[in-house]
Amino acid sequence: MAVSVDDVKKALCIDINDDDEVIQTYIDNAVEYIKTAVSETADLTQFKQFDYAVTLLAQFWYLNRDTDMKTQPYQVVSLIQQLKAKATFIN
Template sequence: MSVTVDDIKKSLRIDLTDDDSMIQMYIDTATQYVLDAVDSSTTTAVLSKYEQFDFAVSLLTQFWYSNRNSDMKETPYQVVSMIQQLRGKTLV
């Protein structure tokens, strides 16, 4: 499973389609961010079998979208926690 624009819109209770392309850009960037933070030598296919991957991508996307007009200096703790858990799984 991978995170979709509809998943994010449902989670944030967004009905309009005006920001769909922006949300997709956030999903794509969050996917790459989490992938690189875990292990840039692995692939999305490898990480996507873990629920933490989609959860981290979804949380990060929602955070970026919800805070797009403010100064975001830190990655949310929950995303960092999911990344750390994924690091442990990819070492096995």
């Protein structure tokens, strides 16, 4: 399952469409960020943690878009570590 704009909007309780393009950009970048952090060759989409990490990271970036962020949420870091462990078994 790929994360959609509607998934992120539902998690954030957003009813309007004004920021759909911004949210899609956050989703696309979250996918690339997590793939780069874990494994660019492994198919991470088979793990539920991947979608959850993408959703959490996109939400975090959306909610903090006016802030100079220096760290990522602990939950995303934890999910990346879990995905790294899983990816070692499929490579």
